[in-house]
Amino acid sequence: xSALLVAEGLHKAYGKTVALAAADLAVRAGEIVSVMGPSGxxxxxxxHCAAGLxxxxxxxxxxxxxxxxxxxxxxxxxxRRREFGFVFQFGQLVPELTAVQNVALPLRLDGVSRxxxxxxxxxxxxxxxxxxxxxxxxxxxxxxxQQRVAVARALVGGPKVIFADEPTGALDSVAGxxxxxLLNDAARDTxxxxxxxxxxxxVAAYADxxxxxxxxxxxxxxxxx
Amino acid sequence: xxxxxxxxxxxxxxxxxxxxxxxxxxxxxxxxxxIGTAALLLAASVPTMLDARQSRSEARGDNxxxxxRPAGRTVVVAAVEAGWHGDDIRGRLLWPDAPGAxxxxxxxxxxxxxxxxxxxxxxxxxxxxxxxxxxxxxPYRVVGTIGPDGLSGPRELxxxxxxxxxxxxxxxxxxxxxxxxxxxxxxxxDGPYILSVTVLVTLLLPIVILLGxxxxxxxxxxxxxxxxxxxxxADHRAVLRIALGESLVATGFGLAGGVALxxxxxxxxxxxxxxxxxxxxxxxxxxxxxxxxxxxxxxALSAAMAVLGFRGVSIEPLGVFRQAAHWRGxxxxxxxxPVAGVALLYPAILGLPDVPEDRTGLGVLLLLVxxxxxxxxxxxxxxxxxxxGPASWQLASEQLRRNPAGSTRAVTxxxxxxxxxIALQTFFAAAANRAVDSDDPGGPAFLVQFTGxxxxxxxxxxxxxxxxxxxxxxxxxxxxxxxxxxxxVPEFVIVGDCAALSQVAALSRCADGDAFTTGGPRRxxxxxxxxxxxxxxxxxxxxxxxxxxxxIGPYLANAGPSVLLTxxxxxxxxxxxxxxxxxxxxxxxxxPAAVAGQLRGVAAEIDPLALFTSLAPETDFYAPLGSALTxxxxxxxxxxxxxxxxxxxxxxxxxxxxxxVLAAIGARxxxxxxxxxxxxxxxxxxxxxxxxxxxxxxxxxxxxxSAVPVRxxxxxxxxxxxxxxxxxxxxxxxxxxxxxxxVTRTDKLRYE
Numbered sequence: 001x002s003a004l005l006v007a008e009g010l011h012k013a014y015g016k017t018v019a020l021a022a023a024d025l026a027v028r029a030g031e032i033v034s035v036m037g038p039s040g041x042x043x044x045x046x047x048h049c050a051a052g053l054x055x056x057x058x059x060x061x062x063x064x065x066x067x068x069x070x071x072x073x074x075x076x077x078x079x080r081r082r083e084f085g086f087v088f089q090f091g092q093l094v095p096e097l098t099a100v101q102n103v104a105l106p107l108r109l110d111g112v113s114r115x116x117x118x119x120x121x122x123x124x125x126x127x128x129x130x131x132x133x134x135x136x137x138x139x140x141x142x143x144x145x146q147q148r149v150a151v152a153r154a155l156v157g158g159p160k161v162i163f164a165d166e167p168t169g170a171l172d173s174v175a176g177x178x179x180x181x182l183l184n185d186a187a188r189d190t191x192x193x194x195x196x197x198x199x200x201x202x203v204a205a206y207a208d209x210x211x212x213x214x215x216x217x218x219x220x221x222x223x224x225x
Numbered sequence: 226x227x228x229x230x231x232x233x234x235x236x237x238x239x240x241x242x243x244x245x246x247x248x249x250x251x252x253x254x255x256x257x258x259x260i261g262t263a264a265l266l267l268a269a270s271v272p273t274m275l276d277a278r279q280s281r282s283e284a285r286g287d288n289x290x291x292x293x294r295p296a297g298r299t300v301v302v303a304a305v306e307a308g309w310h311g312d313d314i315r316g317r318l319l320w321p322d323a324p325g326a327x328x329x330x331x332x333x334x335x336x337x338x339x340x341x342x343x344x345x346x347x348x349x350x351x352x353x354x355x356x357x358x359x360x361x362x363x364p365y366r367v368v369g370t371i372g373p374d375g376l377s378g379p380r381e382l383x384x385x386x387x388x389x390x391x392x393x394x395x396x397x398x399x400x401x402x403x404x405x406x407x408x409x410x411x412x413x414x415d416g417p418y419i420l421s422v423t424v425l426v427t428l429l430l431p432i433v434i435l436l437g438x439x440x441x442x443x444x445x446x447x448x449x450x451x452x453x454x455x456x457x458x459a460d461h462r463a464v465l466r467i468a469l470g471e472s473l474v475a476t477g478f479g480l481a482g483g484v485a486l487x488x489x490x491x492x493x494x495x496x497x498x499x500x501x502x503x504x505x506x507x508x509x510x511x512x513x514x515x516x517x518x519x520x521x522x523x524x525a526l527s528a529a530m531a532v533l534g535f536r537g538v539s540i541e542p543l544g545v546f547r548q549a550a551h552w553r554g555x556x557x558x559x560x561x562x563p564v565a566g567v568a569l570l571y572p573a574i575l576g577l578p579d580v581p582e583d584r585t586g587l588g589v590l591l592l593l594v595x596x597x598x599x600x601x602x603x604x605x606x607x608x609x610x611x612x613x614g615p616a617s618w619q620l621a622s623e624q625l626r627r628n629p630a631g632s633t634r635a636v637t638x639x640x641x642x643x644x645x646x647i648a649l650q651t652f653f654a655a656a657a658n659r660a661v662d663s664d665d666p667g668g669p670a671f672l673v674q675f676t677g678x679x680x681x682x683x684x685x686x687x688x689x690x691x692x693x694x695x696x697x698x699x700x701x702x703x704x705x706x707x708x709x710x711x712x713x714v715p716e717f718v719i720v721g722d723c724a725a726l727s728q729v730a731a732l733s734r735c736a737d738g739d740a741f742t743t744g745g746p747r748r749x750x751x752x753x754x755x756x757x758x759x760x761x762x763x764x765x766x767x768x769x770x771x772x773x774x775x776x777i778g779p780y781l782a783n784a785g786p787s788v789l790l791t792x793x794x795x796x797x798x799x800x801x802x803x804x805x806x807x808x809x810x811x812x813x814x815x816x817p818a819a820v821a822g823q824l825r826g827v828a829a830e831i832d833p834l835a836l837f838t839s840l841a842p843e844t845d846f847y848a849p850l851g852s853a854l855t856x857x858x859x860x861x862x863x864x865x866x867x868x869x870x871x872x873x874x875x876x877x878x879x880x881x882x883x884x885x886v887l888a889a890i891g892a893r894x895x896x897x898x899x900x901x902x903x904x905x906x907x908x909x910x911x912x913x914x915x916x917x918x919x920x921x922x923x924x925x926x927x928x929x930x931s932a933v934p935v936r937x938x939x940x941x942x943x944x945x946x947x948x949x950x951x952x953x954x955x956x957x958x959x960x961x962x963x964x965x966x967x968v969t970r971t972d973k974l975r976y977e
Contacts, residue, residue, distance in 0.1 A: 053456075053542045074460045080542070081458025092453045096242035106457045108235060111228045153457065 004029045004193060005161055007050045010059035012042075012216075019045040020056065021216035025195070027161065032187060032194040034207035035218075042216040043197045044165055050195060051084060051163045052076045063161075081110050085154025085162040085192070087183065089169040093138040093149060100125060100134040103152045110157070124152040128182050144175030151183050155190065162187060165197045173202075180206050232463050236470020239450065250442055251475045253871055254527075257439040258479020260864060262523050263486035269515035270491075270508075277508035282377045284330045286407040287317070294401040296322045300335075303391045303399035303834050307362045307825060309350060309382060311818070312498075316363060318388035318833060322401070329385060329405045331375015336387035341365035343384040344376050361826025373505055379495040380503030388833065397676045398834035433526065434638035435864050438871040440472060440530045445878040447471065448538060448545040456542035464540050469531050476527035480520060554605060554629075559598040566591030573930050585930070589923060593645055596919060597637045600912050601629040607911045617899035624904050633908040635872035639865045639949045640912035646858045646945040647920025652927040653854070654938035668777075669728060669810035670817045673828045674836040678800070679703055679807050681792035685722060687809055687831060694823045696815040700725030703804035707787070708753040708761045714785035718750060718765070720795045720804075728810045730774040730789055738793035740771035744786025752802055765797040862948060866956050873905065873960040898965045905957040913946045920945070 003026040012020040019042045027033050037043045048054040050061055052068040061068040093102045100121050107117035125134055128148045138146055154162050168176030184206045187194045198204055211220040287302050305316030321335050332342050350359055365386040376383055391399040451464045491509040539546040569588030608625040625632050684701035691699035702721030723735035747767050754762035767788055776784055813820050828835040884897050921942055928935045
């Protein structure tokens, strides 16, 4: 099966500091790929470039055959709404909105009516065990609950790829395991691929395969293209 | 379209969901918009106010411009221009020639003999603590109130009194009208319109600054929120529209609040009176086009400020990126406005005549507005010139040099307001001094002109009546016009006792029977017959022993060679010839304002149609303007204080990370606090120095244009400057001290 998302020969530097030097990544539909490496190795930068959040200095990122560098901001934004989902270490939730409104937000931005968007959002929250937290604001939720809301938000648009950057980094082991179980199950059920950046081997164990990033270079034992 | 609606709606939603911080932001923006909207709506109502006042004034117009009207269904009218505490009183004595004669507007019936209809303000003055003195000017019984359609404004002092004797004075102070509603002789010029435009523009500037500061308040939180929304798929335009929706909520509240504020001010409009100008609440209606322009303009301004707020800020999915300000300190384009201003003012600076008012107004405006681009150039220049100091100054100096626009944006409004205030206060102070200085101590303070012939004894009695008022001396002379059709300069024969004559001419010595000439000896003069056209009348011989004298005082300054006769020397003047005027010159050792009311009462008792003229100001004309300016400046500075407060808070929010990092690497809290404080002080002091220079220059120009001797009053310059400096520093300290702990916290750095 050919890769859904391919990043090849990525270079990225911040001033004189090289974050990525010839890094590659390939993700097939429905698979979970972990990206591991020591702090400062460039794994988050690789995820940001692969998701189109950061423009690489050199190299190519293709998603479903489209070169992300060629897409306008509008198209890349649409991609993030419809095809991608994001879960970060800190939920990146909008503090002013309730949990269900946060989850419904990608749909609302895509023009879905509020009622329909919140109905779908409520479905995902129910599935992730957050039904009773729908009206709570992020500040009223625990760290684990916030991350589950973020997972629900990442899944609500039916993404093809979920980018998760240290999704359990700010959680205790029990909450972290709970979040990963939910993310894993939901991704398997919906057929979404997951790019999982982590330095925790227990989290990486959820992946089908893994790559390692060191000094801005990636090593893919499976050699997927 | 649906997405647009969704994004705007999301902005609305976020505006309401911001918790306490969001509510404060909405309140700030809404307050700024409300103040601005109300001020603009009031300015938009000025033309309507002027029109309403003008049409009511015209409806009661009785000035026939000298045309004679035959008696019929007509009214005989006489004007009594009285005064009270510096305000004019519009008095009319009238008597109908026949039943059914036209009545002036606002008067339900003709008042009977010695009855009057008075305006509410005049009735209040008559009932006031000093009403007895005022009543002497109008000893008529109040039988009714003049309605609003008969008054120019609610605070106008006016009355219509029934006085049958006006029919005996036709052509000598009274005239006949067949209707009311003659057009006003004096049209309202462009002055008030130019003034309202100037006020509008100068008001708009602080409002824009306040609005900008209010919209910047809390943007750091908003930007982080928008970055989170970017992450899940909002593009740049969507983010902009969401921010727009958010700002429109506050603007909407502000517009509603502004309309409420305007309506509230409108209801209280009748209580205000500036230089005799007052309006009824019903007059305060905005011109529809201007009202629409206000609403659209405020919405557009708010939208523009929201969009401009993203200048130099990039909202990206991974966070908010602020582009380091690239300061280009180019001077040339900053000089365009002041050069254009000086060019427009150049003729006025040179003192050339007939300089158009609008040209000068525009020049003043350009000079004031030019301070805005000049200040950001001046501040880094000052920072460069000052010596290196402690770390706090180094930090402040670097920030001032790198981003002077950011450091000065909230101060510019204060600087412009202070410069304008200095210019006007300097001018008012100099004008007030001139009024005191130019009060000729040798001349009379008042002049009362009567018509009709008077015997020397009657003239002495008339003087004595005025001298019953304490601290007053008076002299009465009769003036006869000399017939000399070829001479454009009027010549007079002036008759009075020695005391009275010595008021109008410098006499070395005088006794009854003496005669004097000014401008050379002459044997005889021919008096004018006294008709409407010049005609020769009686010829009288000038006593051969008449001595030379020189006329003095302001009211005969333009008279040609004249003859002065004491009563015993004036026997040649035929008793059946009427003098042109019988003038009583009144001197006082007291403040003119203290005795003016009583003297006006004496004059009215002698003859209600006497023409009473104050040669010395009864009140300081500029005092109410100066007071209004002080109140206006206080309000303006208050508005600025709110703007500055928000701006300092916003700047601290923006620089929180940098300040936190400074604290993290060991900077003392006092160093950080001082760096912020110095960063606020330097622009304020530089700006106020600039404002003082420009303000004093404009003040000097105003003095020159108004023929007031150029003189600088230290309090007029230092007062507004000190108020501006105090305000800016107090505001900064008020924000900074409580926030000192917050901005130097290091535990939040990781989350930034």
